[in-house]
Amino acid sequence: MTGEAPAPGPITLDFALRQGGFALEMRERIKARVVALFGPSGAGKTTALESIAGLRRPRRGVIRIGERTLFDAGAGVDVPCHLRRVGYVPQDLALFPHMNVRRNILYGAAAGPGGGFDHVIALLELGPLLDRGVAGLSGGERQRVALARALAASPALLLLDEPLAALDAALRSRILPYLERIRDELATPMIYVSHAEAEVRALADRVVVLDGGRVLRSGAGL
Amino acid sequence: MNEVLSVAGFTAGMAALATAVMLPPGLAVAWVLARRRFPGHAALDTLVSLPLVLPPVATGLILVTVLGRRGVLGGLLERMGLEVMFTWRAVVVAMAVMGLPLLVRSARAGFEQVDRRYEQIAATLGARPSRVFFTVSLPLARRGVLAGALLGFSRALGEFGATIMVAGALPGTRTIAVAIYTYTETGQDAAAAVMLAVSAAIAFGALLASNRLTAA
Numbered sequence: 001m002t003g004e005a006p007a008p009g010p011i012t013l014d015f016a017l018r019q020g021g022f023a024l025e026m027r028e029r030i031k032a033r034v035v036a037l038f039g040p041s042g043a044g045k046t047t048a049l050e051s052i053a054g055l056r057r058p059r060r061g062v063i064r065i066g067e068r069t070l071f072d073a074g075a076g077v078d079v080p081c082h083l084r085r086v087g088y089v090p091q092d093l094a095l096f097p098h099m100n101v102r103r104n105i106l107y108g109a110a111a112g113p114g115g116g117f118d119h120v121i122a123l124l125e126l127g128p129l130l131d132r133g134v135a136g137l138s139g140g141e142r143q144r145v146a147l148a149r150a151l152a153a154s155p156a157l158l159l160l161d162e163p164l165a166a167l168d169a170a171l172r173s174r175i176l177p178y179l180e181r182i183r184d185e186l187a188t189p190m191i192y193v194s195h196a197e198a199e200v201r202a203l204a205d206r207v208v209v210l211d212g213g214r215v216l217r218s219g220a221g222l
Numbered sequence: 223m224n225e226v227l228s229v230a231g232f233t234a235g236m237a238a239l240a241t242a243v244m245l246p247p248g249l250a251v252a253w254v255l256a257r258r259r260f261p262g263h264a265a266l267d268t269l270v271s272l273p274l275v276l277p278p279v280a281t282g283l284i285l286v287t288v289l290g291r292r293g294v295l296g297g298l299l300e301r302m303g304l305e306v307m308f309t310w311r312a313v314v315v316a317m318a319v320m321g322l323p324l325l326v327r328s329a330r331a332g333f334e335q336v337d338r339r340y341e342q343i344a345a346t347l348g349a350r351p352s353r354v355f356f357t358v359s360l361p362l363a364r365r366g367v368l369a370g371a372l373l374g375f376s377r378a379l380g381e382f383g384a385t386i387m388v389a390g391a392l393p394g395t396r397t398i399a400v401a402i403y404t405y406t407e408t409g410q411d412a413a414a415a416v417m418l419a420v421s422a423a424i425a426f427g428a429l430l431a432s433n434r435l436t437a438a
Contacts, residue, residue, distance in 0.1 A: 053346050081345040082354075088346040094339040098361050107357070108347030153347045 009066025011035065011157065011189065015058035015073075017051060024048060024213040034183050036204035037193045038222065043210040045193040046091070049159045052191065053088040054081035065157050065189075087155030087188075091162045093146040095134040101145050102130040108153025116186075120151045123181055140171045144178060151186065158182070158190045164199055179203055197222055226413065230420045233397040236310060237378035240317035241325075241371055248322050248374070249367065252329035253359065274323045278383025285316060285388050308390050313397060316384040321374030328373055328436070332366015333359060365435050372432035376425050
């Protein structure tokens with residue numbers, strides 16, 4: 001996993017879904033290593049991530065990573081969540097409370113092919129935390145464990161929902177370099193949800209601006 | 223006294239076996255009721271709770287019609303050489319059916335308290351549904367499941383109506399509850415009182431443990 005990461009294939013997000021009074025519609029075909037989904041709360045960012053992860057079923061459309069189709073309503077394709085190889089770090093992190101740090105991180109590594117456990121541990125500097133329980137971790141530590149758990153499963157795509165929102169400014173500036181390392185050292189493409197411009201500028205090479213369930217703009221910067 | 227011990231031991235053993243028998247279907251039903259919405263959800267919920275409110279003797283009669291020689295399953299089991307009615311097997315079946323509702327209710331509450339988020343994230347990490355169940359849902363619902371198993375066990379210990387219908391009061395199938403009844407009927411009040419004390423002690427302990435699990 002050294003050297004320049006190969007350019008990932010395009011990500012196709014061309015789908016629509018409705019829940020209650022809210023409708024989300026995207027028609028994007030994006031070629032980028034880090035895509036930011038940018039917009040105010042309620043814009044549909046989390047809903048978009050959950051659709052890509054397979055936790056929500058769109059009403060119509062296509063979701064594709066490179067040439068791999070995850071969802072295609074017309075063709076009747078709906079790959080189950082556990083076969084999608086889409087890593088998802090939700091805003092609440094959802095670290096398994098009944099497992100220590102090591103077992104949390106290894107949870108997906110057992111199922112994934114290969115598994116870059118050691119590399120991920122080194123990358124996120126988690127070695128000293130491995131035998132701790134998750135309840136006693138600080139906010140920044142929890143964030144890194146959640147990232148490591150998702151990465152150890154060798155996902156084809158990593159979804160991050162506001163990874164820095166719950167952290168104070170000082171912690172934010174300490175986690176951001178880890179995210180940059182993931183971007184620069186692993187070949188995993190990322191979709192990054194945020195409403196903070198500074199993060200988006202620092203990380204993303206492509207920005208999709210969402211509001212009210214619609215794409216307002218999509219381009220190289222904000 | 224020897225007889226008291228042997229009846230108490232037999233009853234506790236059968237109740238333990240009944241608990242083991244009711245756990246797989248009980249957990250499956252509890253999980254399905256907690257996590258899935260489907261046509262027939264309410265019907266399944268009601269059906270599984272029915273033994274709680276139906277007279278136990280009526281539940282016993284249903285079991286007789288199912289397991290009896292001319293019953294749906296009874297004939298099949300007999301051809302397989304498995305005698306059920308009026309054997310220890312009938313005791314286990316009656317106890318399991320009577321204990322099941324209590325197990326399901328408590329385990330279902332346990333599953334409902336598990337944040338779905340954990341199950342969803344486990345799936346995104348590549349865990350198929352059965353692995354999610356055994357490594358995430360079940361361990362996180364363990365208090366409700368254990369409390370339910372203890373309640374089901376307690377219910378099985380005290381079961382009378384359904385047991386007497388399918389297993390009678392024969393020496394080889396006599397449980398504590400059935401023994402109390404026959405001792406009282408035949409005027410052996412001292413033996414009935416000892417049985418009563420034994421059954422109260424076991425039930426008290428099981429209920430206490432169950433309550434501590436759900437309260438904490």
